[in-house]
Amino acid sequence: MRGPVVRGAAVLRGLALAVGLASVTVTATAAASEPASGPASESAMRVLSIGGAVTEIVYALGAGDRLVGRDTTSVFPPQAAALPDVGYIRRLSPEGVLSLGPELILAEEGAGPAEAVEAIEAASTPFVIIPDDPSPAGVLRKIDAVAAALDMPEAGAALSARVEAEIAAARAAVTAGQSRGQSEGIGPRRAIFLLSTAGGRLMAAGSDSSAERMLELAGARNALTGFSGYKQVSDEALIAAAPEVVVMMAGDSTPTPEALFAMPALAASPAAASRALVVMDGLALLGFGPRIGQAIRDLNAALYPAEG
Amino acid sequence: MVAIAHREAPPRRPGRPAPGLVMAGLALLLAVAAGVGLFQGAAETSVRAALWGEGASLRDHVIVWDIRLPRLVLGALVGAALAVSGALMQGLFRNPLADPGLVGVGAGAGLGAVLAIVLGGLLPPAVLAVAGVWTVPLAAFAGGWITTLVLYRVATRGGRTSMATMLLAGIAIAALAGALTGVMIYLADDRQLRDLTFWGLGSLAGANWAKVQAGAPLMLAVLLAAPVLARGLNGLALGEAAAHHMGIPVERVKSATILLVAAATGAAVAVSGGIGFVGIVVPHLLRLVMGPDHRGLLPAAALLGAAVLILADTLARILVAPAELPIGIVTAVLGAPVFLWILLRRRALLEV
Numbered sequence: 087m088r089g090p091v092v093r094g095a096a097v098l099r100g101l102a103l104a105v106g107l108a109s110v111t112v113t114a115t116a117a118a119s120e121p122a123s124g125p126a127s128e129s130a131m132r133v134l135s136i137g138g139a140v141t142e143i144v145y146a147l148g149a150g151d152r153l154v155g156r157d158t159t160s161v162f163p164p165q166a167a168a169l170p171d172v173g174y175i176r177r178l179s180p181e182g183v184l185s186l187g188p189e190l191i192l193a194e195e196g197a198g199p200a201e202a203v204e205a206i207e208a209a210s211t212p213f214v215i216i217p218d219d220p221s222p223a224g225v226l227r228k229i230d231a232v233a234a235a236l237d238m239p240e241a242g243a244a245l246s247a248r249v250e251a252e253i254a255a256a257r258a259a260v261t262a263g264q265s266r267g268q269s270e271g272i273g274p275r276r277a278i279f280l281l282s283t284a285g286g287r288l289m290a291a292g293s294d295s296s297a298e299r300m301l302e303l304a305g306a307r308n309a310l311t312g313f314s315g316y317k318q319v320s321d322e323a324l325i326a327a328a329p330e331v332v333v334m335m336a337g338d339s340t341p342t343p344e345a346l347f348a349m350p351a352l353a354a355s356p357a358a359a360s361r362a363l364v365v366m367d368g369l370a371l372l373g374f375g376p377r378i379g380q381a382i383r384d385l386n387a388a389l390y391p392a393e394g
Numbered sequence: 395m396v397a398i399a400h401r402e403a404p405p406r407r408p409g410r411p412a413p414g415l416v417m418a419g420l421a422l423l424l425a426v427a428a429g430v431g432l433f434q435g436a437a438e439t440s441v442r443a444a445l446w447g448e449g450a451s452l453r454d455h456v457i458v459w460d461i462r463l464p465r466l467v468l469g470a471l472v473g474a475a476l477a478v479s480g481a482l483m484q485g486l487f488r489n490p491l492a493d494p495g496l497v498g499v500g501a502g503a504g505l506g507a508v509l510a511i512v513l514g515g516l517l518p519p520a521v522l523a524v525a526g527v528w529t530v531p532l533a534a535f536a537g538g539w540i541t542t543l544v545l546y547r548v549a550t551r552g553g554r555t556s557m558a559t560m561l562l563a564g565i566a567i568a569a570l571a572g573a574l575t576g577v578m579i580y581l582a583d584d585r586q587l588r589d590l591t592f593w594g595l596g597s598l599a600g601a602n603w604a605k606v607q608a609g610a611p612l613m614l615a616v617l618l619a620a621p622v623l624a625r626g627l628n629g630l631a632l633g634e635a636a637a638h639h640m641g642i643p644v645e646r647v648k649s650a651t652i653l654l655v656a657a658a659t660g661a662a663v664a665v666s667g668g669i670g671f672v673g674i675v676v677p678h679l680l681r682l683v684m685g686p687d688h689r690g691l692l693p694a695a696a697l698l699g700a701a702v703l704i705l706a707d708t709l710a711r712i713l714v715a716p717a718e719l720p721i722g723i724v725t726a727v728l729g730a731p732v733f734l735w736i737l738l739r740r741r742a743l744l745e746v
Contacts, residue, residue, distance in 0.1 A: 173717025182716030185437030201600035209456035
């Protein structure tokens with residue numbers, strides 16, 4: 087049994103992740119995503135990466151050795167953890183950022199606060215905002231933007247093509263499974279995504295969340311609708327949703343299937359009958375980074391074990 | 395005449411340093427704190443070159459002039475404003491637990507900020523274009539000020555302000571504001587939720603000259619005006635009736651104190667979020683050292699509050715560099731044990 091403190095910390099971490107990734111708004115991006123000071127220097131050797139998916143892309147492009155720092159949400163690949171951490175993506179410290187002497191800053195959309203970004207730009211450090219749109223096309227745009235900022239067009243095109251092919255292959259497998267199911271009269275599975283279950287309070291993904299997008303990409307249907315983002319849901323709403331599968335992120339506070347399905351809200355669900363709990367790495371699942379193809383494939387296989 | 399007798403300096407307790415000595419020590423502490431805050435930071439910077447403009451790099455210039463200096467000035471002002479507000483409130487309510495939050499500023503400002511963070515996006519674009527990054531501070535200030543005025547109206551009857559009514563009404567209004575804040579928290583998406591959490595812990599991280607310009611006039615005005623109230627608060631310490639017989643304009647002192655505190659705290663909270671602890675602990679520390687006379691206490695609280703907040707902010711900036719801690723964590727973690735220690739050592743001297 088973990089103490090409440092540990093659970094609290096894990097929930098915060100989960101929230102941080104979800105927050106970093108959950109944005110659906112793409113408003114102010116068009117203007118903001120233009121690099122502030124023209125094309126970012128061609129050979130920026132000291133790069134600061136802010137945002138889990140952005141850091142993953144930098145490593146996937148083979149430019150990991152140019153990184154001098156990262157933010158709290160950058161936890162993959164493991165070697166990223168060794169870099170100095172400039173804090174949470176929405177609470178950057180301008181002096182902390184400048185202290186690393188970056189020649190280029192890559193920041194996922196939503197990085198801030200605005201005053202910090204202003205101060206950083208005043209020191210004429212290029213601050214490139216990478217658009218964040220939780221969709222397969224959004225992942226490719228992210229890769230293109232990062233590769234352009236790092237001046238690595240060939241590596242960018244190669245990574246982009248590879249990720250696109252992986253997504254296409256994963257989606258093909260999903261649709262094949264779906265049409266097979268349809269011919270047998272089975273619709274998409276009703277799944278829910280739980281962000282946390284701390285203290286018996288269930289925090290779940292509703293509409294317009296990155297978790298819902300992933301469930302749909304992997305061929306499932308979000309059984310919980312009627313609210314947007316990640317919210318605490320009532321036990322009765324969960325009983326009414328009658329999920330067939332529960333998806334969660336891997337972490338210290340992830341419950342065992344026994345503990346999870348003993349909760350009153352889920353005990354009577356079809357998912358409890360088959361002990362259908364899927365646990366996946368949070369950043370791979372919700373990060374909409376270069377591992378998205380594999381994530382769709384894994385999630386699909388876990389959702390439909392018979393066909394996997 | 396009682397009033398004349400009161401004007402004489404109260405006899406100094408043995409073992410208590412002279413007020414002048416305390417003030418000089420505090421001024422020195424503030425100077426040291428400012429120096430440390432200016433020269434210490436996450437980035438290796440040639441501060442001297444940047445200060446005197448002797449060929450410093452653009453990066454160093456930005457770090458010193460656009461990041462550290464505004465932060466230093468804002469920290470000093472906010473610390474002084476919070477500490478003086480705390481001293482004023484404890485004097486006014488004759489209660490050692492009173493802090494600026496009692497007049498509803500804290501709850502109201504919090505509600506204003508939360509409303510702006512969560513619902514700010516719903517404002518008409520024209521308003522947003524004008525308010526911009528100022529939406530949250532403006533809303534916080536308005537929220538704090540409106541709550542105070544409401545409380546003041548509730549507690550004032552026939553020209554007399556009842557402190558007891560104000561205290562109780564303050565609790566009711568704080569509960570109401572808390573509930574509305576809860577509704578907003580429920581409506582917030584996850585990104586807003588994180589902003590709310592950080593706002594509640596307070597931080598000087600967003601300091602820039604524009605914020606200094608916006609907050610400084612109010613806070614400075616209150617710092618300069620507060621000592622005028624010192625004699626009145628000293629009188630109030632004997633009870634309202636006694637103060638009245640001493641010729642102190644009791645109602646004027648009370649309303650002036652409340653409005654000053656609301657202005658200073660509202661401005662401080664608007665530019666730096668909720669920074670707790672300074673308003674309670676700094677005045678008490680000083681009372682333990684120099685006694686309860688407000689004539690010395692108020693200026694001393696300004697000096698010590700400024701020094702404490704600058705030092706706390708310096709620690710917040712360097713402890714987990716290149717990231718930084720919310721300052722509220724630093725003030726509480728460092729201040730609480732120090733306060734307890736002094737309390738235990740000098741328990742006999744504790745009086746308000």
